Amino acid sequence: MYEYLTPHADPLIEWLNRAISEQHINFFNYEKFTEISLINNGGFGTIKKALWNQTKLTVALKSIKSDIKIDDKIINDFIKELKTLQKVSFHPNVIQFYGVTKDPKTGLGVILWEISSGKPPFESNTAYQSIIQINNGIRETPVEGTPSQYVDLYERCWAEDPNERPDAESVLETINRIKNPKINSDLINLEDSRELISHIDPLLKDIDVFLIPDKLRLIHRASDDGFGKKIFFKNTKNIERSILILHIRDTNEIIGGYNPLAWRELKGFGSVDSCYETCNNFIFSLKRGNLENSIFSKVKCPKRAIYREKGLGPAFSLDLFMVSDKKGGKTWGCFKSDYERPIRHADEYFQIEDYEVFQYL
Known part of the structure; x- marks a missing residue:
């Protein structure tokens, strides 16, 4: 045949x-x-x-x-x-x-590549040479800046086995998701996410919004998974580069912190290793609709950047921490201690509506 x-x-x-x-x-x-x-x-x-x-x-x-x-x-x-x-x-x-x-395996994939590049594949070839090359598995390389989801889509359309290729309906669904990118969050949007990413990696200050969903993976949502510290430490175990985001009740403030280290629960009290040292983390307060006025506060005492104390949940020293499980994980505190700037107007305890944790990829 x-x-x-x-x-x-x-x-x-x-x-x-x-x-x-x-x-x-x-x-x-x-x-x-x-x-x-x-x-x-x-x-x-x-x-x-x-x-x-x-x-x-x-x-x-x-x-x-x-x-x-x-x-x-x-x-x-x-x-x-x-x-x-x-x-x-x-x-x-x-x-x-x-x-x-x-063999139709290249048809849709080639069209998708052509849309992303704005030119036909193998432009310097004759039409027949291009067809032969494509038929033999030779492909154009992705254009720089093309969203990874889009590249993955047209590469799956090129799969040798027809069973591995997406059908037209799933192709359309994927394109719609790429066209209207969304981050899996109930608390922040794409612009908020870009602001956070720019402080983690300044080189990505102008990151395309299409790429943001690839950079943040939701690993815990309190309203779905639970508010307490035990479930927090379970879901974040061994996960580095996490972003904690809190929604404060009554004021609707969005605050949080970035931890490049893995969260670990302390079983004892006052031990030598009750603090983790890092100089690459920060706490923040996002000013929705006015992001240029957001507060990003770096640690000034790296040896006390991440505080570990029996009974406490996640803690950026005492500058932002979860109070013990007796409060159900919904009571947090901010008391200026080891970070450069306070992220709230007063040192106090407060109640939250929800919190989310993302891994920065």
């Missing part, structure tokens, strides 16, 4: 199209073939093994190599081979020729 390429003004393609239309050669939908694997690369083309789902037969798929110069002799030899196979295919000792199939 032969794979053939998309119709172009080429003698071989024209001959195949005519033979199919006149029903001299059968045409089969490429989607009917699965479990495709390479058998060999011959002088003329590649040979792949595949399962023909309709008949449950194992068949050979042959396709033309990309570096073959198509001339009249090759065309005539190709046609001669097909005609010969048609004549003798009834013999049990001869590999049967069933027909041809068009």
Whole structure:
């Protein structure tokens, strides 16, 4: 069984199209073939093994190599081979020729790549050279700045096995998600996220909003998973580079902190290692709708950056911490201690509506 390429003004393609239309050669939908694997690369083309789902037969798929110069002799030899196979295919000792199939695996993927790049693939090639290259697995490289979800989408459309390619409905759903990116948060939006990311990594100050969902992974939401310290430490165990975000009741303030280290619960009291040292963390207060006035406060005493005390939940020293589980995890405190600036107007305890924890990827 032969794979053939998309119709172009080429003698071989024209001959195949005519033979199919006149029903001299059968045409089969490429989607009917699965479990495709390479058998060999011959002088003329590649040979792949595949399962023909309709008949449950194992068949050979042959396709033309990309570096073959198509001339009249090759065309005539190709046609001669097909005609010969048609004549003798009834013999049990001869590999049967069933027909041809068009491999559509690149169609949608190529279109998606072309949309992202603004130009046709393999622009310097002739149309026929491009088709041959694509058919043999050669792909254009992603354009710099293309959202990773979009790259992943069109690369999945290029999958060799049809079963691994997304259907049209899932492609549309993915494109809509990319077109309207959202962060998995009930407390912050994309602009808030970009502000936070810019303080973690200043090089990403102008990060494209399309890329932000890839950078933040939700690992805990108190309203879904629980407010207490035990569930907090369980869900954040061994996870570094976490962002804690709090929504304060009554005032609707959004505050929090960034911890580059993994959170660890202290079982004892007042031990030598009750504090973790780091100079790369900070606490913050986001001013919604006026982000330029947000407060970002760096640690001034790195040895007390992350405080560990029996009974307390997560604690950025005493500058921001969860009070013991006796308060249900909804009571927190801010008391200026080891960070440069206070993130609230007064040292006090307060109640929260919710909190979320993200891992920065």
